[in-house]
Amino acid sequence: MANKSQPDRDGRFGEYGGRFVPETVVFALEELTRAYKVARGEKEFKKRFSDLLRDYVGRPSPLYFAQRFSDKVGADVYLKREDLNHTGAHKINNCLGQALLAMRMGKKRIIAETGAGQHGLATATVCALFGLECVIYMGAKDVQRQAPNVRKIEFLGAKVVPVTSGAQTLKDATNEAMRDWVTNIETTFYIIGSAVGPHPYPMMVRDFQSIIGKEARRQALGRLGTLPDYVVACVGGGSNAIGIMNAFLRDTKVELIGVEAGGYGLSSGMHSASLTKGRPGVLHGSYSYLLFDNEGQVILPHSISAGLDYPGVGPEHSHLRDTGRVVYRSVTDKQALTAFKALSLCEGIIPALESSHALAYLMVGKEFKSRDKNKAGKKRPSVILCLSGRGDKDMDIVEDAQGKV
Amino acid sequence: MTISIAHKFKLLKTSGRKALIPFFTAGYPSLAETEKLALTAVSAGADVLEIGMPFSDPLADGPAIQVSSFEALKSGLKMKDTFSLVERIAGKTGTPIALMGYYNPILAQGISKFVRSAKSAGVSGLIIPDLPPEEAGELRDIARDAQMGLSFLVAPTTGEKRYATIAKASSAFVYAVTVAGVTGARTTFATRTDDYLRSVRKAISKPLVAGFGISDGVTAKKMALRVDGVVVGSAFIDLMRKNTRATARARVGALVEEIRKSIDSLDSGRNS
Numbered sequence: 169m170a171n172k173s174q175p176d177r178d179g180r181f182g183e184y185g186g187r188f189v190p191e192t193v194v195f196a197l198e199e200l201t202r203a204y205k206v207a208r209g210e211k212e213f214k215k216r217f218s219d220l221l222r223d224y225v226g227r228p229s230p231l232y233f234a235q236r237f238s239d240k241v242g243a244d245v246y247l248k249r250e251d252l253n254h255t256g257a258h259k260i261n262n263c264l265g266q267a268l269l270a271m272r273m274g275k276k277r278i279i280a281e282t283g284a285g286q287h288g289l290a291t292a293t294v295c296a297l298f299g300l301e302c303v304i305y306m307g308a309k310d311v312q313r314q315a316p317n318v319r320k321i322e323f324l325g326a327k328v329v330p331v332t333s334g335a336q337t338l339k340d341a342t343n344e345a346m347r348d349w350v351t352n353i354e355t356t357f358y359i360i361g362s363a364v365g366p367h368p369y370p371m372m373v374r375d376f377q378s379i380i381g382k383e384a385r386r387q388a389l390g391r392l393g394t395l396p397d398y399v400v401a402c403v404g405g406g407s408n409a410i411g412i413m414n415a416f417l418r419d420t421k422v423e424l425i426g427v428e429a430g431g432y433g434l435s436s437g438m439h440s441a442s443l444t445k446g447r448p449g450v451l452h453g454s455y456s457y458l459l460f461d462n463e464g465q466v467i468l469p470h471s472i473s474a475g476l477d478y479p480g481v482g483p484e485h486s487h488l489r490d491t492g493r494v495v496y497r498s499v500t501d502k503q504a505l506t507a508f509k510a511l512s513l514c515e516g517i518i519p520a521l522e523s524s525h526a527l528a529y530l531m532v533g534k535e536f537k538s539r540d541k542n543k544a545g546k547k548r549p550s551v552i553l554c555l556s557g558r559g560d561k562d563m564d565i566v567e568d569a570q571g572k573v
Numbered sequence: 574m575t576i577s578i579a580h581k582f583k584l585l586k587t588s589g590r591k592a593l594i595p596f597f598t599a600g601y602p603s604l605a606e607t608e609k610l611a612l613t614a615v616s617a618g619a620d621v622l623e624i625g626m627p628f629s630d631p632l633a634d635g636p637a638i639q640v641s642s643f644e645a646l647k648s649g650l651k652m653k654d655t656f657s658l659v660e661r662i663a664g665k666t667g668t669p670i671a672l673m674g675y676y677n678p679i680l681a682q683g684i685s686k687f688v689r690s691a692k693s694a695g696v697s698g699l700i701i702p703d704l705p706p707e708e709a710g711e712l713r714d715i716a717r718d719a720q721m722g723l724s725f726l727v728a729p730t731t732g733e734k735r736y737a738t739i740a741k742a743s744s745a746f747v748y749a750v751t752v753a754g755v756t757g758a759r760t761t762f763a764t765r766t767d768d769y770l771r772s773v774r775k776a777i778s779k780p781l782v783a784g785f786g787i788s789d790g791v792t793a794k795k796m797a798l799r800v801d802g803v804v805v806g807s808a809f810i811d812l813m814r815k816n817t818r819a820t821a822r823a824r825v826g827a828l829v830e831e832i833r834k835s836i837d838s839l840d841s842g843r844n845s
Binding site: 191352353452462 | 631652679702726729
């Protein structure tokens with residue numbers, strides 16, 4: 169499981185990944201791959217990135233032992249607090265890395281897609297920091313359901329373009345960002361927000377996010393004196409998951425669990441569980457698990473969490489699924505809502521609805537469910553859970569959903 | 574019997590004509606109407622037809638083709654409907670037909686099965702805008718065995734080193750995207766478009782067509798000067814969106830005639 173060798177020169181993780189893009193974009197991906205290879209080997213670039221992560225983002229993020237939540241689920245739960253990062257989620261790690269790269273490449277205009285608005289917010293933030301022009305594509309439906317983030321993005325000087333095609337969510341925002349990129353390719357840098365898209369994005373996003381796992385592994389060794397039994401993270405495109413799991417891939421005793429959005433349930437057809445229910449296909453530049461019908465048309469996904477409401481997934485996750493190194497499960501909207509409430513009440517931490525999916529799995533997953541809870545003499549399993557973001561942005565959705573129940 | 578696209582280009586070259594290739598989205602505004610539009614275009618002077626297979630996420634396309642794809646899918650169009658449409662048009666006109674479509678629906682069918690069905694429907698070429706030659710290994714093998722033509726794209730951003738790769742992979746014609754951008758009618762092009770088309774022409778001896786943004790006789794003539802043919806698509810869809818079906822058909826016919834006249838007025842010696 170030597171991750172360093174992944175992806176190969178063609179951007180493949182096993183058979184997944186690659187570059188399925190319009191010809192206009194090929195040169196930009198080649199240019200980006202070259203620039204990134206040089207930058208990541210440079211002391212100066214690495215120092216600038218890690219200085220900003222420390223002083224601007226507030227890293228390292230704490231590893232917090234959630235005592236009362238642990239008692240509730242019957243496992244020792246350590247939360248990797250990405251919610252405490254500047255802008256409230258893990259997204260900023262990647263945005264800083266890519267923005268530094270954009271500036272090295274002389275690109276002054278930045279575009280991005282966003283679902284929950286966290287990636288849009290993080291992108292707008294780094295653009296304000298570096299004085300770059302910023303345009304954020306966001307599905308019109310998400311503009312509505314994530315209104316607090318839209319206001320912040322605009323306040324930071326970025327332009328939000330509501331996308332009205334298709335389902336008006338993340339998939340469509342990504343289509344529109346790609347169209348912008350094709351049109352303004354020479355001046356514009358596209359900061360993709362998850363470990364998806366054509367090569368080198370899945371690799372680059374993973375690398376910028378892998379600080380999460382590096383810290384968590386070190387913190388675990390320091391605090392527990394050993395590695396955890398489980399590492400759990402939610403998976404939409406999969407950037408926080410690959411970010412935390414990357415450091416543990418070779419620790420074969422650590423079980424890695426990715427939690428997808430089960431929406432109204434896997435049999436309802438209304439979910440975003442591409443690894444659980446999808447098949448390999450091509451969307452947004454890479455070959456990976458995808459939700460599509462018999463005609464090859466992409467199925468509109470559903471999740472209560474805008475950040476997980478995506479029909480595809482990063483190609484490295486597809487590879488990790490097939491090799492069995494990571495197991496992928498799903499929880500429903502309802503279960504995620506229960507976990508959202510539980511963590512808020514047990515710990516005083518309001519989690520993002522995305523992260524609530526990972527939390528919910530600790531409450532319902534078979535690895536945790538059947539255990540005699542808190543029985544004396546029984547050793548509880550230890551879990552590091554990536555708390556990828558905070559949930560202020562989700563208050564409206566949660567209140568709305570509770571009203572309907 | 575329909576002739577191959579490659580053969581059609583040979584015939585055109587002999588007669589000193591440029592190819593006129595109208596594009597229609599299968600199933601827009603309806604399947605029956607697409608057939609009528611295609612027949613109208615052929616009688617107005619089309620040499621090859623490009624038929625679009627709708628996809629849910631057409632990320633290389635501008636608003637016109639996006640809308641046509643969504644509408645066609647909404648009406649319940651299936652791939653087999655596109656194939657039977659092609660079969661009817663090919664049977665009635667003998668005009669070579671290229672299918673344009675994104676990669677996922679092709680993968681979903683299975684590449685071999687797709688190419689077989691396309692071939693038996695009378696398709697003579699494939700254009701897949703999200704499949705660069707580097708990712709097309711399997712398709713190229715299958716297409717070669719089935720004698721199905723393939724067209725890959727060059728763009729203004731393509732490095733000159735890639736021209737040879739793209740030309741080698743293309744067995745029907747090479748499709749030169751005129752602008753860095755999505756499909757859609759335009760009235761002006763950067764002056765460097767001309768330089769770009771010249772350099773592509775110089776490097777590529779296979780049949781070369783230009784597309785993206787060509788909307789009338791004037792733009793078609795400008796592009797056709799440098800290449801062997803032009804593709805016109807969004808301009809037709811814009812006409813369909815603005816007019817009743819009968820009116821749209823008449824205007825599409827008139828526009829094809831206008832472009833035909835315009836590119837036929839080029840002195841065929843000028844581009845060699």
